[in-house]
Amino acid sequence: MHGTDQLLDRITLTLENTATGDLLPVWIDVADNTLSRKWLAALNQLLADRYHLEKNYQWFGFVQSARNTEYICAQINSSIQAINAANIGYHIDDWFTPENTITTGDIGYNLPGGRLIQQRFNQLHRYFEDLQGTTGHMSEYYTRAGDVTRWHIRQLNLLCHEYESLVLSLRKEPYAPEWQRPSQLMCWLNAPRFELDQQDYELFGIDTINRELGAVYVGVNKAIGKHHWEVFQDEGRDSRVGELTTTTLRAQTLAAGDFDIEWANNPGAFPWQQENLQAFREWLRANGFDPEDPSLTIGHPQVAQVDLLASFGTEDYRTIWAKLNTHLNVVAIETTLARAEYAYNWTDSDYMYQQIAALKG
Numbered sequence: 001m002h003g004t005d006q007l008l009d010r011i012t013l014t015l016e017n018t019a020t021g022d023l024l025p026v027w028i029d030v031a032d033n034t035l036s037r038k039w040l041a042a043l044n045q046l047l048a049d050r051y052h053l054e055k056n057y058q059w060f061g062f063v064q065s066a067r068n069t070e071y072i073c074a075q076i077n078s079s080i081q082a083i084n085a086a087n088i089g090y091h092i093d094d095w096f097t098p099e100n101t102i103t104t105g106d107i108g109y110n111l112p113g114g115r116l117i118q119q120r121f122n123q124l125h126r127y128f129e130d131l132q133g134t135t136g137h138m139s140e141y142y143t144r145a146g147d148v149t150r151w152h153i154r155q156l157n158l159l160c161h162e163y164e165s166l167v168l169s170l171r172k173e174p175y176a177p178e179w180q181r182p183s184q185l186m187c188w189l190n191a192p193r194f195e196l197d198q199q200d201y202e203l204f205g206i207d208t209i210n211r212e213l214g215a216v217y218v219g220v221n222k223a224i225g226k227h228h229w230e231v232f233q234d235e236g237r238d239s240r241v242g243e244l245t246t247t248t249l250r251a252q253t254l255a256a257g258d259f260d261i262e263w264a265n266n267p268g269a270f271p272w273q274q275e276n277l278q279a280f281r282e283w284l285r286a287n288g289f290d291p292e293d294p295s296l297t298i299g300h301p302q303v304a305q306v307d308l309l310a311s312f313g314t315e316d317y318r319t320i321w322a323k324l325n326t327h328l329n330v331v332a333i334e335t336t337l338a339r340a341e342y343a344y345n346w347t348d349s350d351y352m353y354q355q356i357a358a359l360k361g
Contacts, residue, residue: 006031007029007030007031007032008031008032008037009029009040009335009336010029010030010307010336011028011029011030011043012025012026012027012028012333012334013025013027013028013330013332014330014331014332015328015330015331016327016329016330016331018328018329018345019326022326022327024311025311026311027306027310027311028216028261028304028305028306028307029304029305029307030216030303030304031302031303031304031305033203033303034197034203035196035200035203035218035255035301035303036303036304038194038255039219039255039259039303040257040303041257042191042192042194042255042256042257043257043259043335044257044335044337045192045257045338046188046191046256046340047334047335047338047340048337048338048340050340051188051189051190051191052188052189052190052354052358053186053188053330053340053342054185054187054188054189054355055329055330055344055345055346055351056158057162057185058184058185058187058328058330059182059328060161060162060166060181060182060184060185061166061168061169061180061181061182061183061264062182062325062328063166063169063170063180064325065166065325065328066347067166067346068166069098069101069163069166069167069170070098072159072163072166073096073097073098073101073163075155076096076155076156076159076160077096078152079152079153079156079159080092080094080095080096080127080156082148082152083131083153086146086148086149088141088145088149089140089144090130090131094123096120096124100120101116101117101163101167102114102115102116102117102167103115103116103117107174107175109175109176113171114167114170114171114174115167116167116168116171118164118234121160121163121234122235124160125156125160125234127156128156128157128160131145131156132153132154141153147359148352150359151352151356165181168181169181169182178265179264179265179267181264182263182264182321182324183260183261183262183263183264184260184261184263185258186258186259186260186261186330186333188258189358190358190359190361191219191256191258193255194254194255194256195253195254195255196252196253196255196297200255201294201295201297202294203302204252204296204297204299204300204301205292205298206277206280206281206291206298207268207299208298208300208301209229209277209298209299210266210267211262211266211300212305213262213263213264213265213266213308213315213317213320214261214262214263214305214306214307215262215302215305215306216259216260216261216262216303216304216306217260217262217300217301217302218255218258218301218303219255219256219257219259219260227252228284228296229280229298229299232280232283237283239283240286240287241288252297253297259303259304260300261306262300263320263324264317265317284296308320329345330342331343
């Protein structure tokens, strides 16, 4: 997005420092394209109808967050125990710790330490897929589970992705801090979905895997499953679709008023990223896909851009990250047509039950 682009709206996102009460307004300029018009209408509905903003699935790759590796592993184990105790016919014999999910050794470029043991989390995601089923075909385990057990099933998926992102940032912090991957996910429980159409597909493409600092991307892939890039990243360049740990490779055909803000630097100009994307193209061809087919909906369609200078007084990622790290709580969001406030937080002692109530509608 550029300064000459036509804009639909300016959104104000208010962040809070929970220790001091200090507020940080972040201004987001909405582009005018086919998808952003549908997305903004969906977002306005989420705000006007007071949908529940998901605060335990929001700040990814922020190494100073209280949601550290020990905390997330403990939450994974707690959900596994709850599922096992529910007697729904599915038992998980597994236990997650930082020690058995992160490689040991020296940390640095091409060094072995600090890396996620990806197979562990491919398996965790497979537990979730088995238990949940797919969109329109929920599993027998999920069907017979109660509300609390269903909440824990869902957590396996959310915690899996949160942990993957955090470990990547932790590994980059000591030797390449500029390549940490912080991002902000704005997801509402039970957000109504809408179908993407042919015009929307044109906003996708392999080049959109490279995300800009402060860019805002629509909440896509609302069906259960992983898209092609996630499968390539998780399963490896030698993987084949018929032999995947995941059972649900799918295109991104559904969207919602959800959105992501990319707070990381764009890696697109660097040879290592260009080589990675070239390997991805080769993986697609080897698996029978056309890398240039827009209907695969690969990548991230941009719908808006944070005004970095107005919000932070700079476009320097170090200053921006420093401010964000002390304001990891969304308390309000406002568009021209709607506003909502969010007084709760994931640290609330009854937060699980708040979410269960919201999921039940």
